[in-house]
Amino acid sequence: MKKLMLLAALGAAAILTACGDDSSSGAAADGCSVTSDDTSVTMTTSALGYTSKTIWKxxxxxxxxxxxxxxxxxxxxxxxxxDQTIETLKASAEESCKAWEAAEVK
Structure with missing residues (x-):
């Protein structure tokens, strides 16, 4: 459980510090999403024209x-x-998205 909290905290830190300009592909819609494949989970956050990704592999x-x-x-x-799996990493990222969206100023 401590590892899940550590990963969630790191994701939250990334949201607050790792914002980059995504102007090359146009302004992304504000929000948070999670995708995954067999070996990784990606949480993408977009706000005010900036997009950042946190990737757990x-x-x-x-x-x-x-x-x-x-x-x-x-x-x-x-x-x-x-004991982390793609499923537990994805669940943690989804919880981080919920927290991010709840805290986002609209």
């Missing part, structure tokens, strides 16, 4: 967290996978 016995765009000086964060 299962890499062997680890979960690697990256941000796009990455804040200057930020390296990927690697933690032991433990």
């Amino acid at each position: 299962i890499d062997g016995d680890n979960v690697v967290t990256t941000y796009d765009p990455a804040p200057e000086g930020t390296e990927p964060i690697t933690v032991p996978k433990g």
Whole structure:
């Protein structure tokens, strides 16, 4: 459970710090979404014309967290996978989206 909270906290930190200009593809609609595949979960947040992504990727016995765009000086964060699965990572990201959307100023 502590690992889930750590991942959620890291995602929240990314939302607050990793905003980049997405003007090349037009302004994205404000909101938060979660997608996943066999090895990764991506949470995409958009607000005020800026979009950021937090990506959690299962890499062997680890979960690697990256941000796009990455804040200057930020390296990927690697933690032991433990009992994390794509399903638990996706559920954590969806909870982060709910919290983000509830806190978003409209």
